Amino acid sequence: xxxxxxxxxxxxxxxxxxxxxxxxxxxxxxxxxxxxxxxxxxxxxxxxxxxxxxxxxxxxxxxxxxxxxxxxxxxxxxxxxxxxxxxxxxxxxxxxxxxxxxxxxxxxxxxxxxxxxxxxxxxxxxxxxxxxxxxxxxxxxxxxxxxxxxxxxxxxxxxxxxxxxxxxxxxxxxxxxxxxxxxxxxxxxxxxxxxxxxxxxxxxxxxxxxxxxxxxxxxxxxxxxxxxxxxxxxxxxxxxxxxxxxxxxxxxxxxxxxxxxxxxxxxxxxxxxxxxxxxxxxxxxxxxxxxxxxxxxxxxxxxxxxxxxxxxxxxxxxxxxxxxxxxxxxxxxxxx
Amino acid sequence: xxxxxxxxxxxxxxxxxxxxxxxxxxxxxxxxxxxxxxxxxxxxxxxxxxxxxxxxxxxxxxxxxxxxxxxxxxxxxxxxxxxxxxxxxxxxxxxxxxxxxxxxxxxxxxxxxxxxxxxxxxxxxxxxxxxxxxxxxxxxxxxxxxxxxxxxxxxxxxxxxxxxxxxxxxxxxxxxxxxxxxxxxxxxxxxxxxxxxxxxxxxxxxxxxxxxxxxxxxxxxxxxxxxxxxxxxxxxxxxxxxxxxxxx
Ligand SMILES: Nc1ncnc2c1ncn2[C@@H]1O[C@H](COP(=O)(O)OP(=O)(O)O)[C@@H](O)[C@H]1O
Ligand SMILES: [Mg+2]
Numbered sequence: 373x374x375x376x377x378x379x380x381x382x383x384x385x386x387x388x389x390x391x392x393x394x395x396x397x398x399x400x401x402x403x404x405x406x407x408x409x410x411x412x413x414x415x416x417x418x419x420x421x422x423x424x425x426x427x428x429x430x431x432x433x434x435x436x437x438x439x440x441x442x443x444x445x446x447x448x449x450x451x452x453x454x455x456x457x458x459x460x461x462x463x464x465x466x467x468x469x470x471x472x473x474x475x476x477x478x479x480x481x482x483x484x485x486x487x488x489x490x491x492x493x494x495x496x497x498x499x500x501x502x503x504x505x506x507x508x509x510x511x512x513x514x515x516x517x518x519x520x521x522x523x524x525x526x527x528x529x530x531x532x533x534x535x536x537x538x539x540x541x542x543x544x545x546x547x548x549x550x551x552x553x554x555x556x557x558x559x560x561x562x563x564x565x566x567x568x569x570x571x572x573x574x575x576x577x578x579x580x581x582x583x584x585x586x587x588x589x590x591x592x593x594x595x596x597x598x599x600x601x602x603x604x605x606x607x608x609x610x611x612x613x614x615x616x617x618x619x620x621x622x623x624x625x626x627x628x629x630x631x632x633x634x635x636x637x638x639x640x641x642x643x644x645x646x647x648x649x650x651x652x653x654x655x656x657x658x659x660x661x662x663x664x665x666x667x668x669x670x671x672x673x674x675x676x677x678x679x680x681x682x683x684x685x686x687x688x689x690x691x692x693x694x695x696x697x698x699x700x701x702x703x704x705x706x707x708x
Numbered sequence: 709x710x711x712x713x714x715x716x717x718x719x720x721x722x723x724x725x726x727x728x729x730x731x732x733x734x735x736x737x738x739x740x741x742x743x744x745x746x747x748x749x750x751x752x753x754x755x756x757x758x759x760x761x762x763x764x765x766x767x768x769x770x771x772x773x774x775x776x777x778x779x780x781x782x783x784x785x786x787x788x789x790x791x792x793x794x795x796x797x798x799x800x801x802x803x804x805x806x807x808x809x810x811x812x813x814x815x816x817x818x819x820x821x822x823x824x825x826x827x828x829x830x831x832x833x834x835x836x837x838x839x840x841x842x843x844x845x846x847x848x849x850x851x852x853x854x855x856x857x858x859x860x861x862x863x864x865x866x867x868x869x870x871x872x873x874x875x876x877x878x879x880x881x882x883x884x885x886x887x888x889x890x891x892x893x894x895x896x897x898x899x900x901x902x903x904x905x906x907x908x909x910x911x912x913x914x915x916x917x918x919x920x921x922x923x924x925x926x927x928x929x930x931x932x933x934x935x936x937x938x939x940x941x942x943x944x945x946x947x948x949x950x951x952x953x954x955x956x
Contacts, residue, residue: 566812566821573809576798576842583758583796585784585813585861 393706401549405542412662414541418613420654421548422606427634427646428555429602434632435641436568437595438575440497441485443504445627447477447600449511451607452617456523466535470608477604478597480507485600489592501628508623522618525611535612544613551609552647555602559643571595575641603631629676630657637679639691648690653679709772711736711896712757712788712865717766719749719756726752728920729766734865739887739897741907741928744917745940750900751793753917754867758790759783770865784813789863791854793870793900799843803834803853806842810860824860832856832886848879855886859895866890868899872906880906908932916940 405414426448433439454476455469464472488499512520528534537543562568570591573581578588611617634653638645657672664671686692693699712734719727726749734740742750755761757768759780767776770788778786789810798806807825808818815821829835832852837845845853851871858866872883884906891897901907907914908928916924916931918940924931931937 564818566816566818569805569809569812569821572801572805573798576800577796579760580792580796580798581809582760582780583784583790583792584810584857585781586809587779587781 398553402546405545411541414545416655416658418541418545418548419658420651421545421552422609423630423634423654424646424650425548425552425555425609426603426606426631427638427650428552428559429599429606430631431559431599431635431641431646432562432571432602433592433595433599435635435645436562436571436575437592438641439489439592439595440493440632441596441599442497442501442628442632443507444600444603444631445623445625446504446507447481447603448607448610448627448631449508449617449619449623450477450480451604452611452622453511453517453523453607454604455608456525456611456617457517459525460523465533466608466612467533470605473604473608474601477600481596481600482593485596486589486593489589501625504623504628505625508619511619511623518618520619522616522620522622525615525617527615535608536615541613544609548609551605556643563643567591567594572641626673626676633676633680633683635689636683637689639689642689642691645689645691710734710769711738711771712898713769714757715767715769717753717756717768718764719752719761720764725920727756727763730917730922732915732922732925734896734898736864736896737891737894738913739891739899739911741911741914742898742900742917743902743904743907743914747919748917748940749920750917751869752920754790754869754900757783757867758788784861784863787862787864788867789858789861789865790867791851791858791869791871793873795847795850795854797842797845797850797853799841801842802839803829803842803845803849804838806853807856807860810857813861825856828856828859831859831889833882848875851875851883852886855890859890863895865896865898868897868901870900870902872901872903884910 404417408414408417426444430441430444433441451470451473454473455464455466458464458469458472459466484503485500488496488503491499511517517523525536527538528536530537530539532543562571570581570586573584573586574588574591581588607622610622630653634649635646636649637653638647638649653676656675660671660675683689688695694703710733712732714730714732717727717730718725728749730753732740742753744750752761756763759775759778759782762777767774769775770786773786775783775786798809801809804822804825807828808821811821811824811828815824826835826838829838832855834849834852834856837849837853842850842853851874855866855868855871868887871887872880875883880903887897887899887910899907899911911928914924914926914928914931915922916934916937918936923936923940924934926934
């Protein structure tokens with residue numbers, strides 16, 4: 373068939389010429405830490421990137437597949453604990469620990485989340501939420517891994533290999549940026565592959581999906597595994613950044629909810645959703661904490677709550693504003 | 709060897725016998741019609757063959773292979789596709805993407821899947837609708853899309869559940885034409901339909917269900933004169949007439 377339009381296999385050169393806006397955005401992100409130079413601003417920027425990454429990871433199971441999982445903080449925690457403890461106990465380099473944490477998260481999730489796939493909608497959400505909290509309780513009471521006191525990572529000379537930086541936090545920003553670029557590329561690929569089509573079909577109708585030959589349980593498991601693998605990777609990044617982990621700060625309910633609200637605010641099941649949601653939410657939360665002191669006043673909870681209410685009126689999230697025909701026209705004109 | 713061989717298939721829903729010991733054999737290349745009043749168990753029969761419901765008793769064989777109670781996705785992979793009476797369109801996906809999901813059953817290549825989907829949209833008369841969202845299609849187009857999507861899985865047996873209900877006479881004629889074209893592609897069909905004038909000339913063989921039981925199976929001409937069939941249908945027509953009288 374000669375009519376085939378090679379939409380997906382663009383030449384890389386043409387890709388960049390056509391998508392110079394992406395290139396520009398990436399260049400801006402590279403330069404951003406030199407425009408906003410304060411320590412706290414760097415801290416906020418790292419958090420924004422980390423939650424963009426986490427939001428992308430959640431999007432695979434929660435957005436594309438439509439299975440609203442609310443226990444992802446547990447896998448974030450598993451990633452942080454795995455790399456940290458493997459370093460302390462066995463001297464394993466945290467980069468390998470990051471990988472190992474991902475694998476462990478996949479294993480744990482296969483055991484505890486697989487049975488949840490029989491549940492739908494809010495029942496699935498509640499089950500994963502409860503399981504997440506149980507894992508946090510386990511860690512809180514588990515002496516061997518430091519219990520409620522947590523674990524302090526030993527200080528090492530700063531280097532990329534050691535995954536530790538002390539004089540400036542900037543390297544963490546660039547590591548997070550690379551991770552975000554990685555997950556963006558993977559999601560871009562998934563969206564255009566059989567896997568992406570299957571996940572979206574499952575979200576639309578499991579009955580139709582089954583009738584078209586899709587093993588729904590298997591693909592939900594695949595989506596969940598990819599999702600928790602990346603979630604755990606972010607856990608290692610966080611542990612290396614803070615250099616101190618404990619169950620209370622690592623796996624609170626708030627983290628699970630944020631991981632879900634970031635992409636939902638931006639647009640669940642869209643590539644750009646998390647990148648839109650994360651800056652809005654994280655800047656609001658971090659600055660309200662800084663100004664009002666310690667986060668103890670719960671302003672951050674109120675912000676997240678208010679945004680969750682707002683989403684009811686615009687379920688498509690922010691990206692849905694950019695999907696009308698008028699925007700598409702304008703976008704085509706810009707891209708030439 | 710028969711393409712499909714159903715023996716003594718029984719399905720009970722908490723006491724209600726929706727399918728009562730049904731036997732059915734279909735040969736390669738046939739179009740078989742399955743008719744019967746509402747609630748006689750036609751959709752349930754499809755769902756039992758396709759692994760949506762576990763059967764209570766009986767067996768289903770396809771191309772000589774035992775497939776009773778196989779999960780739905782394996783049935784599809786095995787070569788049986790179906791459409792839904794209540795259309796099950798993937799609403800937030802375009803017509804093209806809907807069919808591509810089906811096409812991925814036989815290929816992992818996205819470009820190949822798009823190629824297959826475009827061909828099938830053309831085949832089923834929807835080429836200019838390919839970029840329209842499932843939710844924005846008319847009911848007639850949704851039904852055609854359902855057929856195209858099922859065909860994309862490359863079935864050897866296609867089960868159509870009231871693919872013509874709710875269509876106007878022109879659309880019905882197009883649908884009949886589509887079914888004939890599907891047959892010419894070498895695909896065997898089992899068709900559930902209500903519209904007698906449509907199904908009589910289309911099928912080589914008719915099977916009639918009433919209250920879960922098979923009450924007749926024969927060529928259309930003889931079915932039309934079968935006393936029990938007339939009674940089952942007359943009864944329904946009678947009730948329908950009463951209902952319209954009352955509502956007027
Ligand atoms: N999932 C179900 N649970 C309980 N009863 C059902 C179910 N599906 C169908 N039935 C019953 O089985 C009978 C046959 O229904 P169905 O197969 O849909 O008939 P048809 O398609 O011939 O109109 C009906 O009485 C219906 O109420
Ligand atoms: Mg029916």
